[in-house]
Amino acid sequence: MTEWGLALLVVWPLLWGALTMVVPARQVTVAGGLAALVTAGLGVWAVTLSPQFLVLGNWSTPLGLGWRLDGMAQSLIGVTAVVGGLVSVYAWLDKGLPPTFWGLWLGAWGAMNALFLTADVFHFYVTLELLSVASVAMVALTPGAGATRAAFRYLLVSLTGSMLFLLGVALLYGRYGVLDMTLLAAQMTPDWPSMLAFALMTVGLLAKTAVFPLHGWLPQAHAKALTAVSAILSALVIKAAFYGLMRLWLEVFGPLATVSASWVLGLLASAAIFWGGYQALKTARLKRLVAWSTVAQVGMLVLALALVVQAKAISSVPSVHLWQGLVWLIAVHALAKAAWFLAAGTVQKRADSDYLAQIGFALHRSPISVVAMALAVISLAGLPFTMGFLGKWWLLSLAWELQAWAWLLVSLLGSLLTMAYGWRLLNLSLVNRGLPQALKPVSVARDWVALCLALLGVMGGFGGHWFWEGV
Amino acid sequence: MSWVMVGLDWLGAGVIALGVGFFVAGTLGLLRFDQSINRLHALTKADTLGLGLVVFGLVLQAPGLAVGLKLIIVWTLGLVSAALVSHLIGQSLCSQRQEEP
Amino acid sequence: MLDAILTLLILALAWHCVRTTDLFEAIVVFIALGMLVALAWTRLQAPDAALAEAAIGAGLAGALLLASLRQMPEMSATRAPGAKTTGLGWFWWGLWGALGLALVSGVAAIQTTSVSLMPQVQAHLSDSGVTHPVTAVLLNFRALDTALELAVLLWAWMAQKQLFVPGRQTVYPLQGQVLKTAVKALLPLMVLVAVYLLWRGSSAPGGAFQSGAVLASAWLMLWLAQLPGLSRKQGGMRLGIQAGWLGGVTVFLLVGLLGVFQGAGFMGYPPDQAGAWILLIESAAALSIGLLLASMVLVSMPDFQEGTL
Known part of the structure; x- marks a missing residue:
């Protein structure tokens, strides 16, 4: 069977x-x-x-x-x-x-x-x-x-x-x-x-x-x-x-994945977090923004991998929930990013434009998608009561235990950057609505799918106990 | 008996060397001639003779009838494909010429 | 001595292929390179790889490249000489050079007391249903590898269909009956060779990939000669071709599922039936590979009409 x-x-x-x-x-x-x-x-x-x-x-x-x-x-x-x-x-x-x-x-x-x-x-x-x-x-x-x-x-x-x-x-x-x-x-x-x-x-x-x-x-x-x-x-x-990287670093090449090797990963990850965040803040287009955010969030995952590698290499740190934390972060990002892209795509379709300057009214008329995007952003940034919060908590406490202050700072700044470029979109829908314009008809069911994904990303936090203790 | 074998071996080697010479000449022609038709001429002439001689030399050295026959089949197929390819190239050259007055 | 000349020739041709500014020349050199690499495989006593390299690497890949070149606009067919070979160019050469050196030293550092799975393969060969170790590994011990490689080919074809742009140039009309007659005469022979290669695969070098490559060239020759034998517009034939594309992966995976049913495990066969199943899979795979490779080349041909595949 x-x-x-x-x-x-x-x-x-x-x-x-x-x-x-x-x-x-x-x-x-x-x-x-x-x-x-x-x-x-x-x-x-x-x-x-x-x-x-x-x-x-x-x-x-x-x-x-x-x-x-x-x-x-x-x-x-x-x-x-x-x-x-x-x-x-x-x-x-x-x-x-x-x-x-x-x-x-x-x-x-x-x-x-x-x-x-x-x-x-x-x-x-x-x-x-x-x-x-x-x-x-x-x-x-x-x-x-x-x-x-x-x-x-x-x-x-x-x-x-x-x-x-x-x-x-x-x-x-x-x-x-x-x-x-x-x-x-x-x-x-x-x-x-x-x-x-x-x-x-x-x-x-x-x-x-x-x-x-x-x-x-x-x-x-x-x-x-x-x-x-x-x-x-x-x-x-x-x-x-990324799963392949986890298998290689945590398992196949275990003895080779030393603390100094993890520094290389950490540095690349930090650069990705800042560069991706900066580009997401700068871009003039909707889907570009979401895509650059992926670059930054991938950096966050790699940073977490670097910390786990360190924790495994230094045996004095109690190594509990190592791969679980990584997998949790993967789930957070997968749900939030899928929700964000789907919501963004729906709005883009409605406005018939990918430029941030031209989608204000469409955002205003797509409240469900806006809620989905907002939930995705707060989960990615790791605000409380979301799946992302548990993941971020795990990441920060691991960095704390390892006394890796630099990585701790980077991941905190990464969250701030996520909030900042996420705010760019919410700002458009709440404050800068733009002039009314003709919108393309797009089925509202598509907004709901995005919201479902985003809600899962929030509600998943309540399943945390089952995952962290059960697996 | 063994004298015959050794003689055939040497003869075969000589014939193969001759065939290789034709290949070299044909390649030179392919590289040095300036027009496609001339190149084709050099290539096919040398190819046919060169391959024929090499195969003939190998047949002389072949350990048995089966191998010899297979070699001859290889040669025949080589001939057919060379003729076919040069025919096609010639045809395409012809059409090109007709198009450019 | 021979090996040293061969190695130097391969390196020189590879260098020339990358450096030349004429794309047509680069393709011709690439085809020659494929033939030499095939020779190198025979010197390394890997005739399976040599056959595949000669047929696919040199033959079909070369045809694909030439067909693509004909679709390119005249201007872009030559690269501007000396353009953009500034600092960044040297950076890449340095990077690849360093990689090459690292690989050489890495391979050299591996102890020559070879460790490999060959003893294990030989020990289980009698249960594999075939007597050629390469076929045993590809079709039995690591069958899922091969099944997914067939899937890669099928999905690559899907991807290529996605990128299909109707051709711009026309080919010259064929005159006379020479090609048609020759193809009609050669076709049975090519099919015979394909079947022979397939059959031989169970005990000697050969098998579905080599046989498929021969089938593909047979099909391409039919098309070149403008023979009506395989008109893709007929409903039945069209369905047959589509079934042929999928056949390899589908048959392989279904037989794999059958293994679960028979208690031989997923992608496994009961030892006494293994030979028969492998032959069935290889036949379907050869047909699939032939059709897929030929379709890939055909679709890139200049006067190929959209909607016929």
């Missing part, structure tokens, strides 16, 4: 994604949408299972491939299911979405589920490759040369990242003769080939996660994409690459 379910978690979206190529264009939305909802259901179901290790085809590792369903994988599958399910509902309501979207999205979803499950570094590369191809194509769904250029740039960065990752995998296989993550972790020794592999794979994944200074492709790709696609890319696809 369990094996069936886990297999379907990968096979179901891939098969349906492939089939949408032959389904007549008019029925694609129904077929794809239903398939996506079932995938979401499977993902939620996978969270309720007990952790386990599954070998594919009864070939035990290191010969065969292993699937590992542990807390980390389960949480990411669950987050993807909830966010992906709601974004699929939004996509269903969006009549302007080309039918090809469904095949690409289901393919990306299947790739992500396989990526979360796999315990094999080469298989991780294969899933990453499938995810990249599908994501790039989703960016290219937007008509026009600008989006094509953004997609092409994304493709080049993504391919280079994959290549570096693959080089690292080859070095690891040459050095240890196995590809399974747990076996690699058990044998890992800090010598030159391992260090080189560590560096190559980390840089490859940093590029795919869009960590400063390898973030240049993100604002264009995420801002030019269609609304549902922006939400998927910002909330989920980035997290898949």
Whole structure:
């Protein structure tokens, strides 16, 4: 039963994604949408299972491939299911979405589920490759040369990242003769080939996660994409690459992830937080603002990873809730960012403009979306009574315990910056309404989907006890 | 018997060397001639003869009938494809010329 | 000696390919490079990789590049010489150079007492349903890798269809019957070679990818000769082609699910049936790969009409 379910978690979206190529264009939305909802259901179901290790085809590792369903994988599958399910509902309501979207999205979803499950570094590369191809194509769904250029740039960065990752995998296989993550972790020794592999794979994944200074492709790709696609890319696809970083730094390369290595991550993260925040404050366009905020928030995630690495390296600190905190932050960001992008896309559609100067009236007429954006911002900034607050609390107390005052300051300033650029939008809707103008008709159901996501991001805080103590 | 084998081996080597010479000449022609038609001429002449001689040399050294026959099939296919490709290139050159008065 | 010449030639060609300002020349050099790399694979005793490299890396990729070049406007077909090779250019050369040096030293630091999974592969070969270790790894021990690689190909095709721009130039009309007759004569032979490569894969180098590449070139030749055999506008044929695209991934994953049903695990087969299932999967995969590769090249051809695929 369990094996069936886990297999379907990968096979179901891939098969349906492939089939949408032959389904007549008019029925694609129904077929794809239903398939996506079932995938979401499977993902939620996978969270309720007990952790386990599954070998594919009864070939035990290191010969065969292993699937590992542990807390980390389960949480990411669950987050993807909830966010992906709601974004699929939004996509269903969006009549302007080309039918090809469904095949690409289901393919990306299947790739992500396989990526979360796999315990094999080469298989991780294969899933990453499938995810990249599908994501790039989703960016290219937007008509026009600008989006094509953004997609092409994304493709080049993504391919280079994959290549570096693959080089690292080859070095690891040459050095240890196995590809399974747990076996690699058990044998890992800090010598030159391992260090080189560590560096190559980390840089490859940093590029795919869009960590400063390898973030240049993100604002264009995420801002030019269609609304549902922006939400998927910002909330989920980035997290898949970040999940790889977590596996590498906390597990596979455990002995190599030292305090000094974590400083590199911390510095990159701080630069990302400030630069992303500054650009979000400066930009004149709505979706650009949300995209730059992703750059800053990715910095926050990497900063948290750096702190966790430090906590693991310094054994005197009681290392409880380490990966749980990271996963919690991922969930916070996924929910808030999906809500924000969907709400922004709805407003943009209504105003028929992406410029902040021209959307004031549309914001005023979209109260539900404005509430969704406001909730997303306060959750991202970590104000009390939200999911984000618990995440920020965890992050700050970890920095406190480690006496990492610099990182503590950076994360506090990051929250302030988030409030500042978030306020730019709220200010437009509350104060600077602008002149009345003709608005495009857009179904109000789309506002509600965004609000659902944002509310989950707030209410999730009440589920904190269950998560922090239960997993 | 063994004398015959050694003789065939040497003969084969000589024929292969001759074939290689044709290849070199053909490549030189391809690089040095200035017009596409001339280049085609150099290439196909040398290619056909060169490949033919190399295959012939290998047949002389072949350990058995099966290998020899396979080599001859390779040569035949090479001939067919070379003829076909040069025909196509020639045709496209022709059409281009007709277009530019 | 031979290896040293080969290595130097590959490096020189790669350098030339990157440095030349004429894009057409770069593509020709790239094709030559593919052939040399295929030779290098045979020297490394990896004939599987050599076959795939020659057919896909040199052949089909070259055709794709040439077709794309023809669609580019005349102006952009040459890069401005010497433009933008200032400080930043040297920065990139330095970066890639450092990466190359680091890789060389990293590989050199790996102990030569080789650790690999080959003994394990050999030990379980008799249960895999095939006798060629590469096929055993690709189709049995690590089957999901290959299934997802097929998915990558399918999704890459979806992506390419997304970026499709109708061609601007026209090709010259074909005169005479030479090509048509030749293609008609060669086609059965090519199909035979494809089937042979597929069949051989179970015991020797070969398999779905190599066979698919041959099928793709057969299909492209049919199209080049303007033969009506595979008109994509006919309803039945169109459906068949679409089914062919999906066939590889679909059959592979469904057989994988069947493994759960039979108790052999997801993406597993009972040892006594493994050979038969692998043959079925490889046949579907070869057909898929052939159709997908040919479609990718066809769609980038200058006079290809939108809506036919």
